[in-house]
Amino acid sequence: MEQEPIIGIDLGTTNSEVAILEGGRAHVILEDGQALLPSVVGLSDDGQLLVGEAARNQWLLAPQRTLRSVKRRMGEDVKLTMGDQEFSPQEASAMILRELKLRAQKHLGREVSKAVITVPAYFNDAQRQATREAGELAGLEVVRIINEPTAASLTYEANQSESQKILVYDLGGGTFDVSIVQIEKNVVEVLASHGDTHLGGDDFDKLLIDHVADGFKNEHGVDLREDLRANACLWRAVERAKIRLSAEPYARIEEEFIIQKKGKPLHLSIEVSRDEYEGMIRPLIERTMKAVQTSLENAGLQAEQIDRIVLAGGATRTPLVGSELQERTGREPHLEVDPDLCVAMGAAIQAGVIAGADVGAVLVDITPYTFGVSCLGMQNGMPYPHCFSPIIHKNTPLPASRTQAYYTTYDNQERVDIHIYQGDDPDALKNTLIGRFTIEGLSDAPENNPITCGIDLDLDGILKVTAREKVSGLEKHIVIDNAISRFEEEGMSVAAERLKHLFGDTEEKGETTSQDEAVSEEENETTQIRTLLERVRGQLPGFAQENQDDVIALIEDIDDALHKGDLGQAQTKAQELEDILFYLDEA
Numbered sequence: 001m002e003q004e005p006i007i008g009i010d011l012g013t014t015n016s017e018v019a020i021l022e023g024g025r026a027h028v029i030l031e032d033g034q035a036l037l038p039s040v041v042g043l044s045d046d047g048q049l050l051v052g053e054a055a056r057n058q059w060l061l062a063p064q065r066t067l068r069s070v071k072r073r074m075g076e077d078v079k080l081t082m083g084d085q086e087f088s089p090q091e092a093s094a095m096i097l098r099e100l101k102l103r104a105q106k107h108l109g110r111e112v113s114k115a116v117i118t119v120p121a122y123f124n125d126a127q128r129q130a131t132r133e134a135g136e137l138a139g140l141e142v143v144r145i146i147n148e149p150t151a152a153s154l155t156y157e158a159n160q161s162e163s164q165k166i167l168v169y170d171l172g173g174g175t176f177d178v179s180i181v182q183i184e185k186n187v188v189e190v191l192a193s194h195g196d197t198h199l200g201g202d203d204f205d206k207l208l209i210d211h212v213a214d215g216f217k218n219e220h221g222v223d224l225r226e227d228l229r230a231n232a233c234l235w236r237a238v239e240r241a242k243i244r245l246s247a248e249p250y251a252r253i254e255e256e257f258i259i260q261k262k263g264k265p266l267h268l269s270i271e272v273s274r275d276e277y278e279g280m281i282r283p284l285i286e287r288t289m290k291a292v293q294t295s296l297e298n299a300g301l302q303a304e305q306i307d308r309i310v311l312a313g314g315a316t317r318t319p320l321v322g323s324e325l326q327e328r329t330g331r332e333p334h335l336e337v338d339p340d341l342c343v344a345m346g347a348a349i350q351a352g353v354i355a356g357a358d359v360g361a362v363l364v365d366i367t368p369y370t371f372g373v374s375c376l377g378m379q380n381g382m383p384y385p386h387c388f389s390p391i392i393h394k395n396t397p398l399p400a401s402r403t404q405a406y407y408t409t410y411d412n413q414e415r416v417d418i419h420i421y422q423g424d425d426p427d428a429l430k431n432t433l434i435g436r437f438t439i440e441g442l443s444d445a446p447e448n449n450p451i452t453c454g455i456d457l458d459l460d461g462i463l464k465v466t467a468r469e470k471v472s473g474l475e476k477h478i479v480i481d482n483a484i485s486r487f488e489e490e491g492m493s494v495a496a497e498r499l500k501h502l503f504g505d506t507e508e509k510g511e512t513t514s515q516d517e518a519v520s521e522e523e524n525e526t527t528q529i530r531t532l533l534e535r536v537r538g539q540l541p542g543f544a545q546e547n548q549d550d551v552i553a554l555i556e557d558i559d560d561a562l563h564k565g566d567l568g569q570a571q572t573k574a575q576e577l578e579d580i581l582f583y584l585d586e587a
Contacts, residue, residue: 003355003356004113004114004355005020005104005108005110005112005114005355006114006115006116006143006351006352006354006355007019007020007100007101007104007112007114007115007116007348007351008020008021008026008115008116008117008118008151008344008345008346008347008348008349008350008351009097009100009115009116009117009118009344009347010118010148010151010341010343010344010347011039011071011093011096011097011117011118011119011131011134012039012071012172012173012174012343013039013069013070013071013072013172013173013174013175013200013201013202014038014039014068014069014172014173014174014200014201014202014314015036015037015038015039015173015314015340016036016037016039016096016097016100017029017035017036017037017100017340017341017343017344018037018100018101018103018104018344019341019344019345019347019348020104020107020108020348020351021348021349021351021352021355021357021359024357024358024359026155026345026346026348026349026352027345027348028341028344028345029103029104029107031103031106034053035340035341036340037051037052037053037096037099037100037103038052038053038055038056038068039068039069039070039071039096039173040052040055040056040059040066040067040068041055041066041067041070041082041092041095041096042054042055042058042059042062042065042066042067042082043065043066043082043083043085044058044065045062045065047083049095049502049503050066051095051096051098051099052096052099055067056068059232059236060229060232060233060236061229061232063228063229063231063232064081064083064228065082065083066082067080067082067087067092069173069174069202070089070092070093070096071093071173071174071175072174072175072197072198072202073089074089074090074093074123074127074130074131074134075089075123075124075126075127075128075129075130076089076126077526077530080092087498088495089130089134090130090133090134090137090495091134091137091495091498091499093130093131093134094134094135094137094138094495094499095138095499095502097115097117097134097135097137097138097140098138098139098499098503101115101138101139101140112140113139113140113141114140114141114143114351115135115140115141115142115143115351116142116143116144116145116146116347116348116350116351116354117131117132117135117142117144117145117347118145118146118147118148118151118343118344118346118347119131119145119146119147119148120147120148120170120172120175120176120177120195120197121147121148121149121150121170121177121179121193121194121195121368122175122177122193122194122195122196122197122368123147123175123197123368124369124422124432124434125369125422125434125462125463126434127197128145128462129462131145132145133492136492137492137495137496137499143351143354144350144351144354144459145459146346146347146350146459147177147179147190147193147368148170148172148175148177148312148313148343149168149169149170149177149178149179149181149190149193149312150168150179150181150188150190150346151342151343151344151345151346151347151349151350152168152170152310152312152337152342152343152346153166153168153179153181153183153188153190153310153346154188154345154346154349154350155337155342155345155346155349156308156310156334156337156342163182163183163184163185164182164183164184164307164308165180165181165182165183165191165301165305165306165307165308166180166181166182166183166306166307166308166309166310167179167180167181167292167295167296167306167308167309167310167329167331168180168181168309168310168312169288169292169309169310169311169312169316169321169325169333170195170311170312170313170316170343171200171201171288171311171312171313171315171316171318171321172200172201172312172313172314172315173200173201173202173313173314173315174197174198174200174201174202175195175196175197175198175199175200176195176196176199176200176288176291176313177193177194177195178193178194178195178288178291178292178295179191179192179193179194179295180192180193180295180296180298180299180301180306189397190366190397191298191299191300191301191366192295192296192298192299192366193295193366193368194291194292194294194295194298194368195291195368196287196288196291199284199287199288200313200315201242201313201314201315203281203284204242204280204281204284204315204318205235205238205239205242207280207281207284208238208241208242208272208277208280209225209234209235209238210225211272211276211280212224212234212237212238212253212268212270212272213225213234215270216268216270220261220266221261222259222261222266224258224259224268227259229259230258230259233255233258234255234258234268236255237253237254237255237268238253240253241253241272242277242318243317245272245274245277246317246318246319248274249273249274249275250271250272250273250274251271251272251274252269252270252271252272253268253269253270253271253272254267254268254269254270255267255268256268274319278318278319278320281318281320282320285318285320285321285324288321289324289325289328292325292328292329298394303328303329303330303331304329304330306329306331307331308331308334309325309329309331309332309333309334310333310334310337310342311333311334311339312339312342312343313339313340313343314339314340316333316339317339321333366396366397366398367392367394367396367398367400367457368394369394369422369423369424370390370392370393370394370422370423370424371390371391371392371420371421371422371434371455371457371463372388372389372390372391372392372420372421372428372455373388373389373391373406373418373419373420373421373428373453373465374386374387374388374389374419374421374428374429375387375389375406376409377389379426379427384427386427386428386429386552387426387427387428388421388423388425388426388427388428388431389404389406390424391403391404391453391454391455392455392457394424396457398457398458398459399456399457399458399459400455400456400457401454401455401456401457402454402455403452403453403454403455404452404453404454405450405451405452405453405470406450406451406452406453407447407448407449407450407451408442408445408447408448408449408451409447410447411445411446411447412444412445412446413442413445413447413449414440414441414442415438415439415440415441415442416438416439416442416451416467417436417437417438418436418437418438418439418453418465418467418478419433419435419436420433420434420435420436420455420463420465420478421433421434422434429537429552429555430537433559434463435463435465435478436478436559436560436563437465437467437476437477437478438476439451439467439468439469439474439475439476441474442469442472442474443469443471443472443474445471449469449470449471450469450470450471451467451468451469451470452467452468452470453465453466453467453468454466454467454468462479463479464477464478464479465477465478525567525571526562526567526570529558529562529570529571529574530562532574532577532578533555533558533559536551536555536577536581537555539581547580550580551577551580554573554576554577554580555577557569557573558570558573558574558577561573
């Protein structure tokens with residue numbers, strides 16, 4: 001019986017690709033001779049769904065009906081406006097994934113239902129789960145989520161017999177990762193990862209856009225960024241120029257009839273040198289080099305111990321990237337595999353391993369984050385109830401399972417609240433709260449009754465947290481599928497139904513149900529409350545201790561209400577919090 005195919009997908013910020021392992025070799029599937037699918041979706045003026053190049057072309061004329069760079073919003077509890085409709089980041093990404101799935105089915109001549117999807121190494125749990133949900137909405141079972149630098153390293157493994165340490169520098173359209181990978185006897189082990197989920201080629205574009213737009217404004221008194229169509233045309237012109245500057249010392253950014261002023265058409269024409277461009281982006285490149293150094297330190301290595309540097313992501317074609325890496329490491333980066341395609345090919349290799357193909361590579365991945373709980377401890381010489389206690393540390397190989405013991409703080413304590421955080425700050429409130437639960441009915445025991453807390457982290461970065469009273473064996477656990485904003489089953493079913501209309505039945509494309517509107521209104525209110533909490537957490541250190549206690553109590557009440565789905569209670573407590581903040585501002 002023929003093995004069901006598993007495809008590998010690189011869901012990118014700017015472009016996405018799908019690859020398959022055939023005949024022991026990974027290759028990216030082409031559509032009309034093109035490997036890259038622009039990660040852009042849109043609605044035409046008659047409500048039809050556009051994906052890829054068609055959507056990218058529409059963006060020039062109707063940016064208000066088009067979405068791009070959706071990957072940067074994954075894991076956020078937001079709605080993205082496209083025409084007169086709103087979509088979650090999962091729904092928008094599902095449109096791209098479905099197009100890649102159809103591309104694979106056309107190539108293979110059979111149904112495809114399983115995929116390995118790559119994500120940036122620094123994607124948190126919420127972002128990874130949102131990616132999984134997007135796959136589900138696209139009709140795909142996501143059998144594994146792997147880190148992009150890890151996938152890139154798999155394309156270079158190719159049955160290496162000697163031990164090698166590889167630095168994978170992955171700079172895409174919207175995200176940046178660097179990983180230190182060791183390959184030995186066909187085992188690919190990630191030693192350390194670091195990165196930034198909001199740093200990429202789009203940021204390079206933005207700097208160049210501001211440079212050009214400021215020059216145009218000085219000359220003509222018109223800001224191209226304030227006009228939707230002109231801004232879209234400017235983005236496209238800058239993208240073309242940026243590509244030329246990778247190979248040429250100068251590029252002219254030109255766009256005829258880009259905007260009108262008092263009925264008179266204005267034309268854009270400005271020349272930019274590579275030196276000028278590199279001067280603009282050098283601070284961003286420097287940020288990536290600091291991440292490279294951090295990864296080396298976390299792996300316990302010096303730059304001269306790296307055997308090979310692998311580049312992934314289209315933005316690595318910027319000459320400054322290669323020259324800076326070579327200057328700082330003494331190694332010339334490898335470009336044998338197209339940096340736009342190597343991640344998708346690595347995903348296909350991993351898919352082949354899961355499907356049972358003999359490709360030689362065994363993958364050992366790591367967690368890029370630290371996970372732990374809050375507890376009573378000492379901070380700045382004073383008792384503090386929100387000290388962060390790490391349980392699974394950053395750069396731990398996956399899957400991982402760790403347990404630590406904690407103790408009750410007073411006699412006959414009946415319950416313990418477990419708050420799980422993701423981050424590295426010793427103050428738990430400055431990290432990301434990703435889950436919480438309570439273990440009740442503890443034994444009548446004096447203080448220091450031991451409670452063990454264990455965290456299991458699987459290959460997809462999904463956590464299971466278990467608390468257990470050692471004396472009685474009383475136990476409770478939680479599985480954290482989405483760390484920040486849960487996309488509930490009801491929301492998934494509504495999204496699936498909406499996408500079904502877009503993908504198939506065009507007669508109902510423009511309709512939205514009252515349920516959709518209710519869900520949207522509730523999500524918007526929840527987002528506002530979460531934004532308030534994030535702002536207040538950042539202000540906490542500036543409050544007096546007695547005020548901090550009141551604010552922290554309200555924050556926990558609001559978190560608890562949101563966790564229980566009690567929006568009304570959350571709104572009431574949020575208003576109390578705003579009243580306190582108003583008083584503190586006036587004081």
